Amino acid sequence: ETGVTQSPTHLIKTRGQQVTLRCSSQSGHNTVSWYQQALGQGPQFIFQYYREEENGRGNFPPRFSGLQFPNYSSELNVNALELDDSALYLCATRGGTGELFFGEGSRLTVL
C-alpha cells in the first residue's frame, strides 16, 4: 500500500478526444511525477511537478500537460488522443530518500 491513489482505473476514449487522469497521495508529498507504460515495456517518464510547477519533462509532446494543486494532488491531461497513447499511466510520489512510490495506474485505451 503506497498511499498513492489514481482515478479512473480504466477508461476508453476515441482518437482526437481529450482525457484527464487524477492522482492523490495520502501523505501530501510535494513532488509528483507521471509515467507512461506501454504494453510489454518499462515505464517512461512524462514529467514531474514540484510545488505546483513543472520542473522536469521527458520526451513527450506538448499535448501532454499536467497540473499540481495546493493539496499536492495532480492531473495528467492528454489532448488530441492518438492510438499510440493507449497505455498504463502511472503517478508516483517521492519518498524521503528519493525513491518513488507508484499508484496502481490508469489504463487508457484509445480506439
Added chain:
Amino acid sequence: GQQLNQSPQSMFIQEGEDVSMNCTSSSIFNTWLWYKQDPGEGPVLLIALYKAGELTSNGRLTAQFGITRKDSFLNISASIPSDVGIYFCAGQEGGNAGNMLTFGGGTRLMVKP
C-alpha cells in the same frame, strides 16, 4: 537518451531455484531501484541502492549497486510461486534530473510449482 539493458527478458524456473537478473547502463546513476509489477498493478518498490558497491537484502531478495555505477543485479533465493511477475530495474541520476527514473525493459519471471 539513457538506455538501461535488463536481462534476461524472461525466465521460467522451478520453485525453490535461485534467480539472478541484471541491468547495465551506458551512463552513471546515483541511485538504483528494483521494482516488481503484478498484472494490472503499479510497480512496487523492492530494494533501493544509494552507494556504489552497496549490497542490500530484503528477505530472500539481494541487490547490489555496481562499483562503476553503471550496473546492478537482483538475486532471489529459493523462489516461490508468488515471486511470479515482472521485475524492473530503474536508475535515478538525481541532481538536475530530479526524480526522473529510467527503467529497464523488465524481466518476466515464471515459477513452476
